[in-house]
Amino acid sequence: xxxxxxxxxxxxxxxxxxxxxxxxxxxxxxxxxxxxxxxxxxxxxxxxxxxxxxxxxxxxxxxxxxxxxxxxxxxxxxxxxxxxxxxxxxxxxxxxxxxxxxxxxxxxxxxxxxxxxxxxxxxxxxxxxxxxxxxxxxxxxxxxxxxxxxxxxxxxxxxxxxxxxxxxxxxxxxxxxxxxxxxxxxxxxxxxxxxxxxxxxxxxxxxxxxxxxxxxxxxxxxxxxxxxxxxxxxxxxxxxxxxxxxxxxxxxxxxxxxxxxxxxxxxxxxxxxxxxxxxxxxxxxxxxxxxxxxxxxxxxxx
Amino acid sequence: xxxxxxxxxxxxxxxxxxxxxxxxxxxxxxxxxxxxxxxxxxxxxxxxxxxxxxxxxxxxxxxxxxxxxxxxxxxxxxxxxxxxxxxxxxxxxxxxxxxxxxxxxxxxxxxxxxxxxxxxxxxxxxxxxxxxxxxxxxxxxxxxxxxxxxxxxxxxxxxxxxxxxxxxxxxxxxxxxxxxxxxxxxxxxxxxxxxxxxxxxxxxxxxxxxxxxxxxxxxxxxxxxxxxxxxxxxxxxxxxxxxxxxxxxxxxxxxxxxxxxxxxxxxxxxxxxxxxxxxxxxxxxxxxxxxxxxxxxxx
Numbered sequence: 001x002x003x004x005x006x007x008x009x010x011x012x013x014x015x016x017x018x019x020x021x022x023x024x025x026x027x028x029x030x031x032x033x034x035x036x037x038x039x040x041x042x043x044x045x046x047x048x049x050x051x052x053x054x055x056x057x058x059x060x061x062x063x064x065x066x067x068x069x070x071x072x073x074x075x076x077x078x079x080x081x082x083x084x085x086x087x088x089x090x091x092x093x094x095x096x097x098x099x100x101x102x103x104x105x106x107x108x109x110x111x112x113x114x115x116x117x118x119x120x121x122x123x124x125x126x127x128x129x130x131x132x133x134x135x136x137x138x139x140x141x142x143x144x145x146x147x148x149x150x151x152x153x154x155x156x157x158x159x160x161x162x163x164x165x166x167x168x169x170x171x172x173x174x175x176x177x178x179x180x181x182x183x184x185x186x187x188x189x190x191x192x193x194x195x196x197x198x199x200x201x202x203x204x205x206x207x208x209x210x211x212x213x214x215x216x217x218x219x220x221x222x223x224x225x226x227x228x229x230x231x232x233x234x235x236x237x238x239x240x241x242x243x244x245x246x247x248x249x250x251x252x253x254x255x256x257x258x259x260x261x262x263x264x265x266x267x268x269x270x271x272x273x274x275x276x277x278x279x280x281x282x283x284x285x286x287x288x289x290x291x292x293x294x295x296x297x298x299x300x301x302x
Numbered sequence: 303x304x305x306x307x308x309x310x311x312x313x314x315x316x317x318x319x320x321x322x323x324x325x326x327x328x329x330x331x332x333x334x335x336x337x338x339x340x341x342x343x344x345x346x347x348x349x350x351x352x353x354x355x356x357x358x359x360x361x362x363x364x365x366x367x368x369x370x371x372x373x374x375x376x377x378x379x380x381x382x383x384x385x386x387x388x389x390x391x392x393x394x395x396x397x398x399x400x401x402x403x404x405x406x407x408x409x410x411x412x413x414x415x416x417x418x419x420x421x422x423x424x425x426x427x428x429x430x431x432x433x434x435x436x437x438x439x440x441x442x443x444x445x446x447x448x449x450x451x452x453x454x455x456x457x458x459x460x461x462x463x464x465x466x467x468x469x470x471x472x473x474x475x476x477x478x479x480x481x482x483x484x485x486x487x488x489x490x491x492x493x494x495x496x497x498x499x500x501x502x503x504x505x506x507x508x509x510x511x512x513x514x515x516x517x518x519x520x521x522x523x524x525x526x527x528x529x530x531x532x533x534x535x536x537x538x539x540x541x542x543x544x545x546x547x548x549x550x551x552x553x554x555x556x557x558x559x560x561x562x563x564x565x566x567x568x569x570x571x572x573x574x575x576x577x578x579x580x581x582x583x584x585x586x587x588x589x590x591x592x593x594x595x596x597x598x599x600x601x
Contacts, residue, residue: 016598016600050598050599050600053427053428054427054428055423055424055427055428055598055599056598056599056600057596057598074430074432075430075431075432076430078428078429078430079430081428083428085424085425085428086424087421088425089420089421089422089424089425090422090425091334091420091422092420093337093338093339094337102330102333102334103425103426103429105326105327105329105330106327106330106426106429106431107429107430107431108323108326108430108431145425148425152429152430
């Protein structure tokens with residue numbers, strides 16, 4: 001059965017002051033996706049997410065959510081969305097419980113104590129329910145931020161950097177929570193993150209943007225299969241290796257170097273050629289290793 | 303008209319539909335205002351100033367009265383308790399009028415920009431609630447805060463004045479020397495404070511408009527006060543081209559309450575002035591909604 005698109009973005013553009021933050025962006029999120037949204041700083045991720053949640057208006061293009069244009073059905077659509085945008089800022093002088101109660105009322109929903117306590121429990125804050133938010137650590141605020149996004153039992157969750165500032169255990173908790181929300185409750189999730197591991201571990205589809213434009217979109221597995229290999233050559237003469245490889249005009253991209261190794265991105269078939277050139281130039285190749293992960297893929301594209 | 307007929311009427315349907323959510327939003331805004339310590343700074347300052355004024359009057363009141371009336375003693379025979387609660391309230395009212403806008407704006411000027419600065423709009427505005435409703439709730443909450451402020455102002459200055467200094471005839475100098483009998487004073491104060499409430503609502507509305515344009519808490523407070531000072535200066539100059547601007551400046555109507563302490567009260571003129579202030583408040587409210595609905599939330 002074909003999945004229904006939940007978010008359809010076509011030719012979306014937004015200029016902030018003189019900067020073209022988003023430039024003709026296209027993307028499509030299907031139901032039950034965990035959709036990874038990747039891009040370097042300033043690539044237009046947050047601007048796009050703010051447009052998806054009506055915090056920003058778009059200059060041009062279309063933004064349909066649940067099959068309807070957001071600008072004409074704002075309240076109806078927002079009623080089915082839970083959003084966590086960048087860092088969670090709450091009323092610091094109120095308790096966690098009171099913050100969630102107020103946000104329930106803002107959503108036009110009854111603030112049922114059982115429901116609020118259940119959400120606080122799900123994000124591990126039930127024992128601090130009646131503490132003022134100003135006494136919370138960044139990680140606790142982050143968890144409360146995810147909790148408030150769940151208040152209206154949304155069909156679509158938009159999470160912008162939800163694991164930022166969390167300790168490793170906290171990151172794992174949030175990843176598990178996101179996975180279970182998707183797997184057990186069938187929620188569609190858009191996950192913007194700098195933690196590429198987050199996307200690699202839990203997203204099924206993803207989009208990479210750069211300078212406000214889509215670079216690539218598709219299933220994470222497929223995209224990783226198509227990519228060039230990230231190869232590490234351990235050599236005795238790093239600078240000479242770089243020099244000869246640059247002269248060789250092979251289709252490779254030098255990513256990084258350190259005292260004993262160089263990292264390049266290349267197609268698998270070129271690896272023996274690189275090795276041959278290095279050896280012919282009297283460079284000792286101590287080892288060759290290839291890796292294939294999202295971080296490398298991301299670096300090759302952006 | 304039957305209830306179901308009312309519900310079928312479009313206007314009433316909108317009111318029935320939106321009233322519960324508006325009520326809930328207003329309660330939220332009021333809860334937020336009165337839960338913050340800073341909201342009580344204005345009240346505390348008001349209470350301290352009024353108390354100090356009364357203490358000063360206990361020590362210096364008779365001397366001040368003698369100084370003011372020494373030139374009148376040839377023409378008038380002064381009898382009875384002229385340094386009374388009414389006179390003290392009138393003096394406090396004149397003295398505090400300059401500071402009341404600042405004390406109110408300390409809270410109302412922060413209602414929109416404070417949320418922008420704290421980043422809480424990023425959460426609230428992703429909820430299914432219209433921006434116009436949020437602004438309307440903030441306006442009503444600001445008016446309520448202003449009302450509470452004016453009630454404290456009135457009750458404390460009048461109540462404390464009457465309790466300490468007792469009743470008596472009120473003698474004021476407004477154009478001429480006006481003396482009102484004890485039984486003819488209280489209603490003038492009630493109307494003066496009511497008019498004061500309307501004028502302070504206009505000041506609060508201006509601060510909310512400026513608050514919607516700002517991303518920090520301080521700018522709308524300072525800019526509201528700057529506008530009031532500049533406009534009042536132009537109004538008081540009343541010269542040449544600047545004088546022609548007077549009818550268009552809302553500050554020209556803020557002190558109309560003083561005419562309630564004259565023999566010849568033109569109630570109609572006072573009503574017109576109050577209406578002009580009310581229209582200013584409505585225009586500020588409309589502009590705030592227009593700006594806020596289009597505002598990009600970047601904080």
